[in-house]
Amino acid sequence: MVMVATIPGLAAKAEEPVAVTGATGFIGGEVVRQLTGGGFPVRALVRPAKAGRRQDRPGVAWLNGTLGDAAALVRLVRGCRMVVHCAGATRGLTPDDFREVNENGVRRLAAAIHSLPPVKRPRLLHISSLAAREPHLSPYAASKRGGELVLETEFADLPYTILRPPAVYGPGDRELRPLLRWLARGVLFAPGGAAARLSLLHVSDLAAAVRAWLEYGRGRDEGRTFTLDDGRPGGYAWEDIRRCGVDFRRRPVLRLNVPRRVVRLAAGINTARARLVVGCRPMLTAGKVRELYHPDWVCGHQELRAACGWEPRIRLLDGLRLMAGDDCGRRFGTIPGDVS
Numbered sequence: 001m002v003m004v005a006t007i008p009g010l011a012a013k014a015e016e017p018v019a020v021t022g023a024t025g026f027i028g029g030e031v032v033r034q035l036t037g038g039g040f041p042v043r044a045l046v047r048p049a050k051a052g053r054r055q056d057r058p059g060v061a062w063l064n065g066t067l068g069d070a071a072a073l074v075r076l077v078r079g080c081r082m083v084v085h086c087a088g089a090t091r092g093l094t095p096d097d098f099r100e101v102n103e104n105g106v107r108r109l110a111a112a113i114h115s116l117p118p119v120k121r122p123r124l125l126h127i128s129s130l131a132a133r134e135p136h137l138s139p140y141a142a143s144k145r146g147g148e149l150v151l152e153t154e155f156a157d158l159p160y161t162i163l164r165p166p167a168v169y170g171p172g173d174r175e176l177r178p179l180l181r182w183l184a185r186g187v188l189f190a191p192g193g194a195a196a197r198l199s200l201l202h203v204s205d206l207a208a209a210v211r212a213w214l215e216y217g218r219g220r221d222e223g224r225t226f227t228l229d230d231g232r233p234g235g236y237a238w239e240d241i242r243r244c245g246v247d248f249r250r251r252p253v254l255r256l257n258v259p260r261r262v263v264r265l266a267a268g269i270n271t272a273r274a275r276l277v278v279g280c281r282p283m284l285t286a287g288k289v290r291e292l293y294h295p296d297w298v299c300g301h302q303e304l305r306a307a308c309g310w311e312p313r314i315r316l317l318d319g320l321r322l323m324a325g326d327d328c329g330r331r332f333g334t335i336p337g338d339v340s
């Protein structure tokens with residue numbers, strides 16, 4: 001199987017840029033880094049109010065606009081070879097907070113592509129979420145499925161592909177990183193019971209999958225939805241994650257099962273507090289608790305591998321070592337001497 005890093009001739013790139021939304025975010029930032037590192041010119045959407053977050057790097061042309069700005073979206077996609085849609089709302093208070101970005105944003109972006117003549121329409125790679133598999137769990141999950149449905153029902157004639165990553169972690173991640181840092185310090189706070197299982201994915205592998213799709217995605221796979229994971233069959237039980245912590249530290253890790261009612265209480269307090277602050281978008285809400293305690297977040301990547309040759313390279317133990325390397329200067333937890 002071909003690994004992306006060893007693809008011959010990768011340096012020879014077409015002139016048309018790849019359009020990226022969400023480039024100031026955790027996943028989009030890594031996608032931009034890997035695309036430009038591979039020689040692909042990138043045109044990246046940035047919200048004017050957040051322009052300070054953009055990281056200038058060679059090969060990136062920034063374009064001011066939002067997912068609510070139809071004219072900017074046409075400027076974004078015109079003349080591009082591919083659009084990677086990484087922008088999304090992962091935090092919010094009301095269903096509308098999620099729907100507006102994750103559903104209506106997809107609709108406006110797809111409409112911008114659709115407004116171009118058919119031969120000039122770039123391929124769209126939409127970063128959805130494994131949460132879309134369980135839309136009843138939360139407003140976030142429903143909105144991610146809503147975004148997929150927009151493509152499947154309203155823009156079925158567009159050349160689009162959907163990726164459904166599971167929980168993604170890595171540099172810049174705000175959701176899983178606290179839990180992994182505690183794991184590295186020797187304590188695992190485990191939501192969910194002994195039977196719960198989840199797949200994980202390092203952000204670097206996700207960005208490599210985007211790049212593989214750009215290089216090797218085939219027309220006949222358009223309109224399809226792919227999952228992707230770190231390659232561990234059956235995902236991780238919380239006990240497996242604890243054992244990864246032990247292997248990483250070479251010392252014991254204490255697993256604390258966090259009762260659902262405690263997290264639900266914390267979510268209630270968090271939500272009430274967020275209602276008092278204008279514009280606050282909380283992460284821990286009742287919907288997030290239902291997601292956290294869902295027993296099956298396992299997926300695979302075989303179909304994606306068959307479609308574009310991508311294979312994951314970073315499992316959790318490697319991911320913990322990479323995190324230790326990133327954080328080394330900041331002295332978190334206990335870092336074994338030989339990690340890098």
Ligand SMILES: NC(=O)c1ccc[n+]([C@@H]2O[C@H](COP(=O)([O-])OP(=O)(O)OC[C@H]3O[C@@H](n4cnc5c(N)ncnc54)[C@H](OP(=O)(O)O)[C@@H]3O)[C@@H](O)[C@H]2O)c1
Nearest residue numbers: 022023024025026027047050066067086087088129167168
């Ligand atoms: N993180 C995960 O574990 C995970 C797992 C599966 C799927 N996903 C999906 O991956 C995508 C990216 O997630 P992430 O973790 O990278 O989130 P993130 O760090 O919060 O980044 C979100 C990005 O979307 C942009 N954005 C939000 N609303 C926008 C709007 N109205 N117009 C234009 N841009 C907007 C943000 O711009 P600003 O910088 O201006 O705020 C930011 O660049 C999301 O669709 C998410 O559902 C994430």
